[in-house]
Amino acid sequence: MTLPESPVVLGIESSCDEMAAAVLRGGREILSSTVHGQAVVHAPYGGVVPELASRDHIRVVSEVVQTALGDAGLNVAQLDGIAVTAGPGLVGSLLVGLSFAKALAYANRLPFVGVHHLVGHLVAAEVAADLSPPYLGLVVSGGHTALYRVTGTGSPKLLGETRDDAAGEAFDKVAKMLGLPYPGGPAISELALQGDSQAVGLPRPMIKQAGLDFSYSGLKTAVSVEITRRGGLEALDLAARADLAASFEAAVAETLVARVVRAMRDEDSNRVAVVGGVAANAKLRELMHSAGDREGFRAIFPPMDLCTDNAVMIAAAGSRLLERGVRDDLTLEAFSRVPLGETPWRDARSAKAERAAP
Ligand code: KG4
Numbered sequence: 001m002t003l004p005e006s007p008v009v010l011g012i013e014s015s016c017d018e019m020a021a022a023v024l025r026g027g028r029e030i031l032s033s034t035v036h037g038q039a040v041v042h043a044p045y046g047g048v049v050p051e052l053a054s055r056d057h058i059r060v061v062s063e064v065v066q067t068a069l070g071d072a073g074l075n076v077a078q079l080d081g082i083a084v085t086a087g088p089g090l091v092g093s094l095l096v097g098l099s100f101a102k103a104l105a106y107a108n109r110l111p112f113v114g115v116h117h118l119v120g121h122l123v124a125a126e127v128a129a130d131l132s133p134p135y136l137g138l139v140v141s142g143g144h145t146a147l148y149r150v151t152g153t154g155s156p157k158l159l160g161e162t163r164d165d166a167a168g169e170a171f172d173k174v175a176k177m178l179g180l181p182y183p184g185g186p187a188i189s190e191l192a193l194q195g196d197s198q199a200v201g202l203p204r205p206m207i208k209q210a211g212l213d214f215s216y217s218g219l220k221t222a223v224s225v226e227i228t229r230r231g232g233l234e235a236l237d238l239a240a241r242a243d244l245a246a247s248f249e250a251a252v253a254e255t256l257v258a259r260v261v262r263a264m265r266d267e268d269s270n271r272v273a274v275v276g277g278v279a280a281n282a283k284l285r286e287l288m289h290s291a292g293d294r295e296g297f298r299a300i301f302p303p304m305d306l307c308t309d310n311a312v313m314i315a316a317a318g319s320r321l322l323e324r325g326v327r328d329d330l331t332l333e334a335f336s337r338v339p340l341g342e343t344p345w346r347d348a349r350s351a352k353a354e355r356a357a358p
């Protein structure tokens, strides 16, 4: 089935703790976007509980998709294709969106395609800023912290990644230490507004080391040691907590910026797209833009609602694939870990087809 010009594509994203659906026309025009978050479900645990995430996804998937279609003023028959996140992510969560997308595609004879979650995050920046490769991509989310060189042809090249915790994971863990709710990023940012980012001397991990890798577990431990040294969380008043939050946030932002500055020089690039949940952080945005002004590069951030997990980015990335004639079939599986640029679901299928060929 060939796609019409400016196809209308439904995107479904359920890789972690957001169930999201969106409808896009021509890969760019947002007709609707619905995100059902689960912060209340996971808040008591200070992090995502995979079993609870998939159960909640099952509860809301149909309603979220119906809302996205309703907001776009369309019914399923008016769609030209369906895109769904196939990985990486929590398998139980991914399977809910994936199974729903498969059923919808099968019942309505629609072409459908599996999308790499991180490709989705990068495409969000491309859509928002009319950006096209080549550029450097910094993916900073709850599960990933990595720098890539994105080229128009071939797979993105991994330049560096975290050796331990992701930046968003560090935000979530430090928030828990400070008695703040999940998700930790927005909570720390808000508290940090009342604090002094110079107040507590925290390390800037890896900043002087060669290469482009990151590390956040030592920084997280440094905050924990600091809290203990001061007699525990109960001994800290609001001002002291705010100082810690501001100092931690600045340490994360400065290390991310330092890595980008080095990558710009090493890779001789002048554009970086900063994507993923942590890209919503105001301090990071401020420091990255001023480094860009100083060093002569342009930092591109998607709008806030396209930084954290959403289905617009999946519909956008999926539209590009569908328009290139890429299709997946009902054997599409969910993948917990997939390097950016790889699509094991499609590679496995083509390998199988090749083996089966006479
Ligand atoms: O991209 P995302 O929604 O989900 C994943 O793919 O992981 O990222 C979620 C992460 C969480 O760790 C959350 O604490 C962090 O992004 N985050 C932030 C902010 N908003 C969300 N971190 C720092 N500052 C923020 N404003």
Ligand code: ZN
Pocket (backbone or CB within 6 Å): 117, 121, 141, 276, 277, 308, 309
């Ligand atoms: Zn994400």
